[in-house]
Amino acid sequence: MRSFQQLYYTSCEHGLSGSSGFQFNAVSERVSAETRHRVEGLAGYEPPRSLVESDTPELLARCPVNLCHTPGRPGGATTLCVRYVGRDSARRFGNYFAHALYTEGEFTPDSGEPLAIELWDSPLWTARVAGTTEIPELPAPLPRGPLSPRSARAFLRAHPHAEQLPALLAAVFTALAEDGSVVVIDDTTDRIAHWFATVSYLLPPPLARTLSFATYLFRPTRSRLHLIGTVPEAHPEFGPDDEESYTVFDFSAGRFPEVVPTHHLVRLLTRIGVGSIRSVWSWTAEYTHGQEWALGDWHAPVAAAAAAGGIELTDADVRAVIDWLPGAGHLGPRRAAVAADIHHKHRDLNDDQLAALSAAAQAGGDVALHQELEGKLHQSRIRAYVTGTENAPGPVPITHPAEKERATALWQRLLGEAATSRQRVRLLLWAVGARLAPPPELLAAQSLDLARALLGSSGAGPGLREDVAQLVYTLREFRAALATAVHEVLDERGGGQEQLFAQFPAQLLSERDLDERPRLLEHYWRAQAEREPARTVELLFRILQVRGLATPDAELLRGLWRQPSPVWTYEEATAIARGLPSDQPVAEVVAEWFDRAMKQEVRDEQGLRDCLVLCDTLTAPGRYAWLRAVTQECVRTILRLDAALREATEATALARAFRIPQIDAWAAPRALKHYRLLPAMLRLPADPARLRTEIGEFGFSLADGYLRAVHRAALTSGRVDEVLLSHVTGVIAVNGERVALPQAHLEIVEALRLHTAHHWRSEDLDRLARALRPYDTRLADDYQEYAEDRLGRVKKWTRKRAQRRSPDGPRPEEG
Structure with missing residues (x-):
């Protein structure tokens, strides 16, 4: 049986030190020096200054009481009740009495022993000096004080700042996770103890056992416990450096932190309340795997337990449970029970959530629930797909016979409820994608009815067009029904209705769909010719063949x-x-x-x-x-x-x-003349005798293009071949008396004469002079003179270049 070692610490005349003063008055037999050292470090007490000289029972009762607890860690758990006792044996003020308990391991086991905070005002505490230095150990269980979930609930109902409980609980969770401290200021330490008890009840029991606290410290900033209490008379002060380490809730003055992040678990726990929380914690033990520590670890198990107990969950709680279920293999069959609790009480779940519950039901062995959820999931997905909900998943093949049968029945019911053509189209697409097996006669009848409706509709939007196009290429029955509907329309309207195949959705039919309908084929090909003009000739011969x-x-x-x-x-x-x-x-x-x-x-x-x-x-x-x-x-x-x-x-x-x-008269001969005559003429030699007299019969356009081309060739050609020479000869030798050329053309002829005279080489001028002589002697003589003059200038220039290159200078006879 567990037992608790006792220690008395105070200022007295008789104790372990052998002299008067602060010392251990008495301890249990097995108390170690380390334990005494720990208790001595925790036992310090400083009353509010206004109560330092208290010496009557009434004044001493007003002094704050410090119930201090450090949880089980290497060395064991320690709990103290420290009271101010006023004067010591020498009649000096400032004396206090600390009654401490120490036990190895966890202070609060699972066998019904009280929480450390429930020892507040317990009858086990004393403030009297022992007559001997050895006192007995106390057996478990320890007697409880007045604190309980019921008293904590009554305290909250009466407190003007009870709405701060979620923030306080969230701050304590953070302190436990980050080794911080939360300071609670209230008018009395009894009220502070109630706050501590409320928090301890709402914390997960494994976390509550790790909570360290002190209901009263005169100087809170000298402690690193998780929960620290103090009273207004202590005038606690917190500097800027303390803001990150201490979160202060001043219930006396009504001053609280501006923002405390509050996890959904905290909201759930405070919504459950201290009156019911112990039952929920007992249920929660069936959903945990023992490795929970952070807020997120506890949220789903607590929510699952709360749902099983009939407590209403928020959307955030439901999401936490559903997200947790796939990895909650430790639940075994209970996983299906959790899925059932969520499913039966929350009917507005999305498809992903339903799928998670369905998987949990299957993993937990609840076949009926799994089938029910799969049916609901199929219905939800079909409805989302049929109504065109954004990002709605498409159909997936259903292979299980029973599921396929249920899905087919649901599909038929929804088909009867469909309000628009697009919904009917998407239902047919779903049947194809899910590989359903509806009765063939139903599928054929629905396809024909839909095809008739679509042919009679107008203004189909892009979404419907895309869906029908997909249906035509995936559902053979619908393609056949569409061809039948088109044939019916043509029979009703008579001939000449090829435009029908240019309209939606008849344009989606292919030749293969109309193989056995020659009349439809011809109308189809006529529409194709309008859409694809490049195929018109091919389609003409197809129609002739039919x-x-x-x-x-x-x-x-x-x-x-x-x-x-x-x-x-x-x-x-x-x-x-x-x-x-x-x-x-x-x-x-x-x-x-x-x-x-x-x-x-x-x-x-x-x-x-x-x-x-x-x-x-x-x-x-x-x-x-x-x-x-x-x-x-x-x-x-x-x-x-x-x-x-x-x-x-x-x-x-x-x-x-x-x-x-x-x-x-005709376009094609004009095109031959326009595109090919002039280039062909320039490639051929010209007869100067004919050219000089017939150029006037070319017509203005041809003559203009020809003269400009010859002039351009004479300007840009480096070598004058026989073809170019023949053309230049004929143009230069134009007989102005026999040929009436426009002034613009005469100017081109004159420009050609001047360019050749001044720029052609002497040998080319010599050739040109010989070519001109049969037709114009004077022009020939002029060009011969140009050639000789050009040759003379070249010889002089060559001789001067040779003299400049000679090292001896010019010979005397040349001087």
């Missing part, structure tokens, strides 16, 4: 090329010409469309190449006969001019080939 025809009619062409003035591009016309059977005639409308294609403007070199390919294609046997006479003439002219460009050997002859009336 129709069993060799050539299109006007209605089909207008249906595929829907522009206000439809015309084939050269590439399209070429593909159509190659695709139509060349051994069969075509409809007149086809010839008309080829004619329009040939007459269209050529906008660039690539367009000209495409036009030439078309012309070459149309001259093939059989195809040429399709064309109108005017189209045939256009094709012949284009090909003849193209051949001239490739086969001509002289520039002016090539220019003469392009002097035909059709140049102005």
